[in-house]
Amino acid sequence: MAKQRNIYICTQCGAGSRQWHGQCPDCGAWNSLELEIDRGSRSRSHLARPVARPVTAASVDISPETRIETRIDELDRVLGGGLVPGGVVLIGGEPGIGKSTLLLQALAGLSCETERQVLYVSGEESIRQVALRARRLGVAADRVRLLAETRAETILDLLSVERPRIVVIDSIQTIFTEELPSAPGSVSQVRECAARLARQAKDDEMVTFLVGHVTKDGALAGPRVLEHLVDTVLYFESEAERRFRVIRAVKNRFGAANEIGLFAMTDTGLKGVRNPSAIFLARGEEEVAGSVVAVIREGTRPLLVELQALADESFGPPRRFATGFDQSRLNLLLAVLHRHAGISTHGLDIYANVAGGVRISETGADLALLAAVRSSVRERSVDRRTVVFGEVGLAGEIRPVPGGEERLREAAKHGFTKALVPAANIPRHPPKSIEVIAVKRIESALDHL
Template sequence: TSAPGSVAQVRECAAHLTRAAKASGTAIVLVGHVTKEGALAGPRVLEHMVDTVLYFEGDTHSSFRLIRAIKNRFGAVNEIGVFAMTEKGLKGVSNPSAIFLSQHSEPVPGSCVMVTLEGTRPMLVEIQALVDSGGPSPRRLSVGLDRDRLAMLLAVLHRHAGVACMDQDVFVNAVGGVRISEPAADLAVMLAITSSLRGRPLPKGFIAFGEVGLAGEVRPAPRGQERLKEAAKLGFSVAVVPKANLPKKNDKAFEGLTVHGVDRIEEAMELARSLA
């Protein structure tokens, strides 16, 4: 008897559907929409009653769609599904790394590839940076990465590596519309910014990952061996990683990949300069 869309009605309808699903052993999918802030529209009580909340995301200019689990009672919430919209409907993408890498015939300044983890799946993502002369109040803009973390990384870059961007506009983008929330992207972001500022591209087949602290130290990233194996499988040849993520010697899974371990950000910058 409640008004349509009220909390009481939503809760009662969801309870009826839940009982019907359990009684018949049928999976029921409730489809809703999200607000401008990205939250589920309507009473949030629905999220607490269902087993899984999935977000189906996509850019209007791209044929790729991502499915993310925000809540999952029976599995991990940090998994991602990548699908391509074709003339025959949605098809699963077996190699998601390919869509997050730009196709450059030759290395370009301001581009650095990193290996991120989406749940249990390592994926290669290209980080692009553009550093340009700014006015009295330079802009800091990031797409797919945390803007506050970008400001912190610029401060670390200036203090510990001597790379100043105080009078420069800095734009950072994760290719393909992917969102990177883990700090393992820090090293790749800083190398891309330095590459753009100096106008010198990183070498071909180059990847980097690692967390950078305020003291300038490069901290290990979780599951570093799996990240390196994914890079070696896709034909990358040079990697700069934290020393704690160095692979064991004589491991054939890393054949063709030369891995350099660093402890501090200034070491990484010097190594990237010598490799370029």
């Protein structure tokens, strides 16, 4: 019998250590080592496969892959146009945000064609609970096969026999293999089970969805190697209590990363929103100080969002708080505003917010954020028919951003008549319905507003 021993596994990189350390010796992450029990190596004869033979790159068929559409437009957009045979998709989000609901709707749409067999493997709910949800959503689930199982060997054997084209594992933290003595959800269990499912998906060209839990910090639970094993990583960014849910692709081997899809939660499940800019701009008719409309770009899609800023007298150390925007970026931009535009926020609390629950991950909203802060400090509103975009450098220069012409077309489509843009983003053929104002410095940009 193999001797039992304790080993500490890093949840970030998966490295092992005989002793516990506050910092992982391999990746440097703090408080990431978790106790595992190693009982020695075990036989894995059932995993034996034929010896692989190397081939030349010229002999590989590189014809365009056939995409499988889920019939949910927003989900297909985030995936890069649809599912790719053999692709492994990891989707995470807060409890109750709609991960299982969205995947059940997608499976119901995929099962409408007889040649695409689908399977939903539930490790958290019983078959009855999943069927009740399908009936409540009103989806055509008569062709969606259900399985309640948590043992990896049983699931893999069933997949080898049934050979479904699309399978959902809900969730990967509940799956375990008997070859490892640790509990389900541990680092070694999640890593091993995910690796086996991913290999099965590649060998059989089977699309696999893995549902992942998230930590209190919003990151996917389990080892970081889990995100490296899969082809696509999707995150629900909105909170569960919000009506609108945003899905972002943070990794995609078959499409653009940082692409987003917007969904509305209804009584019959998640519905895609075709015109998200109209929702994010649902504001009052009256002009108010501290509100500026920015044109951001998420993946390949331009979006109009409202940036709000509030400057208020501080009765202690000045506070800087940002929602939907990087707070360290906010502090940097406030320093540029003071140094090059002469607008001091010393002694003022600054609160910045992106209306609608969108999280901005690009620098194209820098100029709009400073315009909103200046508007609140001076208590002077900005014309509600004006849009702003551009990156602000440390020297006070306005730098260009990608997709300037697409941003202007999106603004013109929603009735905006004036745009403040970087000088390098002036298109050759701007929309006729919008006046484009080119700026090079932060001082001149704020004077125009």
